[in-house]
Amino acid sequence: MAFKSRIMLHAASIAKYNTITLTSGGVQLCGIPVAKANDYYKASYDAAAMVIGKYSLYKQSWSPTDKVAQAANYSAIFIDPASPENIFVRQYHYPEASHWFDVENIPRQLWNGVESAETNPTLDFVEMFEGLPRNGAGTFQTVDAGGKYITYNNAGDPFANAEPRLKGIVLFPGDLFKNRN
Structure with missing residues (x-):
């Protein structure tokens, strides 16, 4: 039912928001007719209702104030076979x-x-992800306002404030993994 809900939601979104409607001889070749959007949204909702209460967010080591715990919790979601988020x-x-x-x-x-x-x-x-040094264009900042390269004493420093989800799935310079840097 979770898979059906996901597929129906995807189909409904295509029907509602897709602007490409290639036709040939009056037959739609691409996309899903707009008129089917509500039916697909309803099917998605009904399928989701059948799994509500059977799954929940993983919060084994979650802490609203500890970013290290948040990163560890996010990593564990994918490793813990008893995770209540395990669906697929x-x-x-x-x-x-x-x-x-x-x-x-x-x-x-x-x-x-x-x-x-x-x-x-x-x-x-x-x-x-949030928490990285960024320039005016929003991309990773490598030079200062004067155009000089930014240097760090520690290779992991640019990632010190990275959002916990990113730190939970990406190893950064200096990170400890399996008791090794």
Whole structure:
């Protein structure tokens, strides 16, 4: 029902907000007719109502005043098999079902001899989060008002005030991971 709700919401949004309506011979080839939006929103609402109360936000280590705890809580959402947020979860167990996600994302310092650091967060991704030094255009600030490069004593300093969700999913210079910097 959670998946159905998500799909119906997506379809309803396309129907309501999509402006591309390619037609051929009076037949719509792209998009969803606007008239179907309310039906899809209703189907989304009804499906969501069936799962309300069965899932909740993960708050094992949440603290409204502790950003370190908030970051740890956000990380744990994806690791704790008992998380009440788990809806679309697939369990992996080698050799029956496996993936390369951990292998390709582990930091180079923890290299396992096969692969590592194959996929890294891009600056565009990091810039979507609050708490970073920004220039007038809203992008990551690398130069001061005089045009000189900003330098830091610690490579992790520019990320010191990063939003907890970002610190919960991205390793920054100097961060401790599996007891290693």
